[in-house]
Amino acid sequence: AQKITQTQPGMFVQEKEAVTLDCTYDTSDPSYGLFWYKQPSSGEMIFLIYQGSYDQQNATEGRYSLNFQKARKSANLVISASQLGDSAMYFCAMSRGSNFGNEKLTFGTGTRLTIIP
Amino acid sequence: DAGITQSPRHKVTETGTPVTLRCHQTENHRYMYWYRQDPGHGLRLIHYSYGVKDTDKGEVSDGYSVSRSKTEDFLLTLESATSSQTSVYFCAISNLDRGSYEQYFGPGTRLTVT
Numbered sequence: 346a347q348k349i350t351q352t353q354p355g356m357f358v359q360e361k362e363a364v365t366l367d368c369t370y371d372t373s374d375p376s377y378g379l380f381w382y383k384q385p386s387s388g389e390m391i392f393l394i395y396q397g398s399y400d401q402q403n404a405t406e407g408r409y410s411l412n413f414q415k416a417r418k419s420a421n422l423v424i425s426a427s428q429l430g431d432s433a434m435y436f437c438a439m440s441r442g443s444n445f446g447n448e449k450l451t452f453g454t455g456t457r458l459t460i461i462p
Numbered sequence: 463d464a465g466i467t468q469s470p471r472h473k474v475t476e477t478g479t480p481v482t483l484r485c486h487q488t489e490n491h492r493y494m495y496w497y498r499q500d501p502g503h504g505l506r507l508i509h510y511s512y513g514v515k516d517t518d519k520g521e522v523s524d525g526y527s528v529s530r531s532k533t534e535d536f537l538l539t540l541e542s543a544t545s546s547q548t549s550v551y552f553c554a555i556s557n558l559d560r561g562s563y564e565q566y567f568g569p570g571t572r573l574t575v576t
Contacts, residue, residue, distance in 0.1 A: 349504075378563050390505075390552060390567035397563065436504055440563065448493060448556045449520060450565060452504035 347372045349437050349453035357459050364424040366456050368437030371418060378440040379420040380450065381411065385433040393435075396420060432460045465489045466568035468553050474574045481540040483571050485553030493556035494536040495565070496520075496528065498549040505552060511536055543575045 348371040358364045370379065381393040396404040396411045404411045412421040420439075424431055434457050438450040465488035475481050485494060493512055497505040497520075507520030509528040517528050525547060527539045540547055553568040 380563075380565070382567075388550070388570055390554075390570075392564050392566055395563050438505075440565075448558050448563065448565065449495065449507050449510055450497075450505070450554075451521075452497075452506070454502060454504045 347374070347377070347439055347441065347451045349439055349451055351437055351453035351456050353456045354454075355457045355459070357461055358427050359461050360429060361426055364427050364431070364458060365412070366422040366424075366435050366437075366458065368420045368422065368453060369418055370420060370437075370439050372439065372441075374441050376441070378448075379411065379413065380438040380440070381409070381420075381422045382436045382438065383431075383433045384436065384455070390436075394422070427460050429460050429462060432458060434458075466553060466555060466566060468551075468568040468571050470571060471569065472572045474576060475543050476576055477544060478542050481543050481573065483538045483551055483553075483573070485536040485538070485568055487534055487536075487555050489555075490533055491555040491557070492533070492559040494530065495554040495556070496526075496536065496538045497552045497554060497567075498522065499552060499570075500549050508538065508551075540573075543573075545575050547573065548575045549573060 350369045377398045379396045383391040394406045408425045410423045434455045436455045437453040440448045467486045469484045495510040496508040499505045511517045511530045529537045551571045554565045557564045
């Protein structure tokens with residue numbers, strides 16, 4: 346069974362500082378995917394970034410990067426130069442890889458990030 | 463925007479009544495999913511579909527059924543709603559049939575069972 350653990354229920358960060366949101370995972374599958382989603386107070390789920398287990402380089406999307414440490418089973422999200430609009434709930438999730446029909450996601454419980462002006 | 467809509471967006475219903483939630487997508491994606499979101503649990507998979515009439519159970523499928531008679535519509539039915547099914551329900555599609563792994567979510571349906 347897959348499991349995602351997010352140990353930070355809440356974080357407060359000063360505007361313009363970098364933020365690291367922690368995510369560890371557990372799986373016995375050799376192939377898997379790791380995702381981060383943002384959920385603002387309006388409620389929608391916004392896809393941020395994806396990392397495949399066989400990807401050699403860490404994924405980046407604009408100000409978001411995923412610090413993938415396979416041996417440690419961690420997939421931390423790094424947000425550079427935080428902005429007030431980054432205040433939201435952030436979820437880490439994983440899938441069972443690239444098998445067709447097997448892209449079901451397992452989610453962590455989330456981290457609420459608050460950016461302080 | 464992956465062209466996903468959900469209806470209704472809000473619903474209040476009484477215990478024991480049947481409820482059907484609809485997910486509609488406009489981009490012909492093969493894979494569709496239903497999740498529920500509850501405080502302290504993140505999102506959990508209820509059912510998913512990998513094509514018309516092809517569905518399977520997820521982690522928390524008890525009390526729910528699904529149907530997919532057309533590519534664009536994925537219906538979630540609560541046969542006899544219970545208070546424990548009060549939740550926010552999200553539909554999602556996978557871009558796997560477009561060669562990438564992202565899943566995109568609809569806007570959600572807030573269901574209250576009284």
